[in-house]
Amino acid sequence: MEKKKLTIALTGNPNSGKTTVFNNLTGTRQRVGNWPGVTVEKKEGNLNYKDYSIKVVDLPGVYSLTAYSLDEIIARNYIVDEKPGVVVDVVDASNLERNLYLTVQLLEMQTNLVISLNMMDVAESKEYRIDVSELSRLLGAPVVPMVAARNQGTQELLQTVIDVAEGSIRVKGINLNYGHVVEEEIEKLEKLISGSALADGYSPRWLAVKLLEEDKEIEKKIGHA
Amino acid sequence: MSDGEIINTRNDSLAHLRRIHGDDAETMIADARYGFISGLMQDVLEKPSVAKVTMTDRIDRLMLNRWLGIPLFLVILFGVFQFTFTVSTPLIDWISRGMDWLAEQAAVISPAWLGSLLSDGVIGGVGAVLTFIPIIFLLYIAMSILEDTGYLARAAFVMDRLMHRLGLHGRSFVTLMLGFGCSVAAIMSSRTIENPKDRLATILVTPLMSCGGRLPIYVLLAAAFFTAHQGLVVFGMYAIGVILAILLAWLFRKKLLSGESGHFVMELPPYRLPTITGVLAHAWEHGKAFLIRAGTLIFGAVVIIWFLNYFNVLDNIGRAIAPVFSTAGFGQWQAAVALIFGVLAKETVVGTFGTLFPATEGTAGFGAVLGTELGWTPLIAFAFMAMVLLYIPCVATLGIIRKETGSWKWTFFAFGYTLVLGWLVATLIYQIGSLFA
Numbered sequence: 239m240e241k242k243k244l245t246i247a248l249t250g251n252p253n254s255g256k257t258t259v260f261n262n263l264t265g266t267r268q269r270v271g272n273w274p275g276v277t278v279e280k281k282e283g284n285l286n287y288k289d290y291s292i293k294v295v296d297l298p299g300v301y302s303l304t305a306y307s308l309d310e311i312i313a314r315n316y317i318v319d320e321k322p323g324v325v326v327d328v329v330d331a332s333n334l335e336r337n338l339y340l341t342v343q344l345l346e347m348q349t350n351l352v353i354s355l356n357m358m359d360v361a362e363s364k365e366y367r368i369d370v371s372e373l374s375r376l377l378g379a380p381v382v383p384m385v386a387a388r389n390q391g392t393q394e395l396l397q398t399v400i401d402v403a404e405g406s407i408r409v410k411g412i413n414l415n416y417g418h419v420v421e422e423e424i425e426k427l428e429k430l431i432s433g434s435a436l437a438d439g440y441s442p443r444w445l446a447v448k449l450l451e452e453d454k455e456i457e458k459k460i461g462h463a
Numbered sequence: 464m465s466d467g468e469i470i471n472t473r474n475d476s477l478a479h480l481r482r483i484h485g486d487d488a489e490t491m492i493a494d495a496r497y498g499f500i501s502g503l504m505q506d507v508l509e510k511p512s513v514a515k516v517t518m519t520d521r522i523d524r525l526m527l528n529r530w531l532g533i534p535l536f537l538v539i540l541f542g543v544f545q546f547t548f549t550v551s552t553p554l555i556d557w558i559s560r561g562m563d564w565l566a567e568q569a570a571v572i573s574p575a576w577l578g579s580l581l582s583d584g585v586i587g588g589v590g591a592v593l594t595f596i597p598i599i600f601l602l603y604i605a606m607s608i609l610e611d612t613g614y615l616a617r618a619a620f621v622m623d624r625l626m627h628r629l630g631l632h633g634r635s636f637v638t639l640m641l642g643f644g645c646s647v648a649a650i651m652s653s654r655t656i657e658n659p660k661d662r663l664a665t666i667l668v669t670p671l672m673s674c675g676g677r678l679p680i681y682v683l684l685a686a687a688f689f690t691a692h693q694g695l696v697v698f699g700m701y702a703i704g705v706i707l708a709i710l711l712a713w714l715f716r717k718k719l720l721s722g723e724s725g726h727f728v729m730e731l732p733p734y735r736l737p738t739i740t741g742v743l744a745h746a747w748e749h750g751k752a753f754l755i756r757a758g759t760l761i762f763g764a765v766v767i768i769w770f771l772n773y774f775n776v777l778d779n780i781g782r783a784i785a786p787v788f789s790t791a792g793f794g795q796w797q798a799a800v801a802l803i804f805g806v807l808a809k810e811t812v813v814g815t816f817g818t819l820f821p822a823t824e825g826t827a828g829f830g831a832v833l834g835t836e837l838g839w840t841p842l843i844a845f846a847f848m849a850m851v852l853l854y855i856p857c858v859a860t861l862g863i864i865r866k867e868t869g870s871w872k873w874t875f876f877a878f879g880y881t882l883v884l885g886w887l888v889a890t891l892i893y894q895i896g897s898l899f900a
Contacts, residue, residue, distance in 0.1 A: 416491065
């Protein structure tokens with residue numbers, strides 16, 4: 239039987255163990271190339287799981303998805319333009335607060351997000367107690383606790399990815415409120431954007447937020463639209 | 464709807480928000496995210512009431528100390544340096560004697576020209592470079608340990624305040640530190656620098672850091688001319704590189720690339736005990752590149768040098784350029800030739816001398832030949848080391864500069880300014896030093 243194809247993108251902060259998760263998932267079946275037009279390394283790998291043939295794309299490690307560095311632009315453009323089936327965000331459980339900044343931005347983009355809550359052992363050694371189900375509820379996305387360094391949680395992660403891809407787990411995401419003053423401006427812009435050619439394939443609300451952040455990449459898009 | 468209208472509305476919104484809030488929309492949006500996260504953290508995370516003081520915290524109290532941070536960094540660097548130097552010196556000498564023996568065996572091969580090609584050219588040239596394998600590997604091992612333990616990030620952190628005053632930031636310093644290994648890898652690492660002008664300035668000065676390829680020439684000359692203070696002299700070369708890199712980055716940032724410096728958070732990963740396999744794999748990656756260069760590029764270069772020398776053309780080439788360097792004391796044609804071929808890879812400078820002066824009596828004997836044959840004094844040797852450090856980045860580095868900046872203009876700029884700087888510094892060292900001699 240023909241296997242179903244699925245592409246997942248792996249993202250996360252530097253030092254979150256993203257590369258270890260990537261290695262656990264794909265083993266030796268990796269290819270290294272370059273992102274088009276730039277010399278930033280692009281790693282891809284393949285694996286088969288149940289009746290899926292899964293391609294894993296390792297995005298550059300970033301703290302944020304603003305358009306400040308080349309790495310951030312590459313990661314964001316890939317998610318926005320290539321629309322991978324599922325995005326896996328590797329989060330360092332022992333530095334949860336800082337890592338969640340990226341997670342929140344991924345959720346703002348309304349991605350099909352699965353959170354890999356990695357380094358649970360380090361969090362435990364610091365005597366942190368994380369309420370995983372509450373975290374998952376508040377973020378509106380599945381959270382899989384893992385210790386990638388000991389290859390723990392890989393199967394659970396894969397199963398959750400498949401569940402999300404098939405729709406048996408729905409990623410509700412968050413409805414971040416930017417405060418009423420900002421929200422009024424977002425609303426104005428959203429209306430204008432919805433009526434323009436730009437709205438194709440992008441969430442108007444996300445575009446409005448990015449425009450208010452004076453995001454150079456999005457401004458460029460408007461220039462060309 | 465026209466897109467111009469969207470941008471106009473956006474600009475009105477920004478102005479409006481700034482008026483009533485006094486803040487950028489960007490800041491307000493980021494604050495909303497942080498607010499969401501900190502609220503969420505209250506619900507999901509329970510920390511021990513007394514935060515556990517980790518080993519990392521304890522080490523950082525010392526390493527990141529306001530007053531001790533930079534001195535400790537210098538002490539660690541000097542320690543790394545003494546270690547690689549002391550451990551490798553006897554090994555290098557053994558290999559050097561082995562190469563001499565090999566050259567003697569090859570010299571008797573007939574016909575005579577082939578014997579000379581193998582003995583003086585190949586073994587003299589490539590062998591001279593291969594002799595330095597121990598120190599190159601030890602340096603890469605030491606660099607890997609600094610990187611894998613997490614200390615490199617601390618070094619950048621303690622330098623951050625100083626760097627900021629110069630209009631740069633700590634992340635540029637990570638790139639510079641990696642330049643102690645290899646400029647190519649270091650320049651590739653610069654892409655984590657967010658601000659494009661900071662990044663360009665950092666790329667331009669990274670070749671001023673003493674990479675592994677420069678070590679052979681330092682070791683060779685230090686052993687021959689500075690017997691008592693070898694470590695100190697080589698450390699001095701490293702220091703000259705760092706100081707000039709920081710000063711020039713500041714100058715470029717101010718004069719050529721003016722503008723605000725980027726804002727960012729400096730990541731401090733926890734200290735980790737590096738694994739032996741990790742460190743060795745890391746060192747091997749770099750060491751392998753050195754071996755491959757010796758077997759291909761440098762091999763090719765020394766064969767060409769030998770032939771040009773055999774047919775008596777090499778000295779003419781050298782003599783055409785040599786006078787330029789007479790202000791720095793090394794105006795001999797052999798030195799000029801070594802510098803020309805050194806652009807291929809800096810260790811070729813050693814390979815060239817190896818071919819031109821068939822060596823005897825280990826590394827000290829090899830270096831001493833430069834004293835007897837070229838009339839070099841310790842002062843000239845020191846000026847020459849500075850020249851090798853600073854002048855024209857090797858071709859691989861120029862290639863990566865072209866690739867990362869996407870501009871021939873900046874690549875030529877890097878080529879030109881380093882050449883002028885090298886000549887200037889070498890000349891100053893020689894002229895000022897001569898006043899005291």
